[in-house]
Amino acid sequence: MRSHSYFISQEATVELLARVSHLCAECYNDMAEGDIIHYDREHYRYVCKSCEEVLYTRRQEHEAKSEEEGAILF
Numbered sequence: 001m002r003s004h005s006y007f008i009s010q011e012a013t014v015e016l017l018a019r020v021s022h023l024c025a026e027c028y029n030d031m032a033e034g035d036i037i038h039y040d041r042e043h044y045r046y047v048c049k050s051c052e053e054v055l056y057t058r059r060q061e062h063e064a065k066s067e068e069e070g071a072i073l074f
């Protein structure tokens with residue numbers, strides 16, 4: 001498992017899916033019961049596996065870039 005904490009991975013339950021209308025907050029794909037979905041701690045939403053990977057990579061790149069620039073704004 002990844003040690004970073006951008007996301008909390010968990011199995012989708014009926015109750016959880018009902019709260020998010022069964023949709024990924026990023027790509028609006030359907031999420032099904034039993035899928036591993038990912039809670040985005042930065043934006044307080046749930047995203048699917050493929051979006052989690054994209055967002056994770058993007059944030060890592062962003063962090064690396066911020067460090068190079070001295071992280072003035074973030």
Ligand SMILES: [Zn+2]
Pocket residue numbers: 024025026027028029047048049050051052
């Ligand atoms: Zn998605």
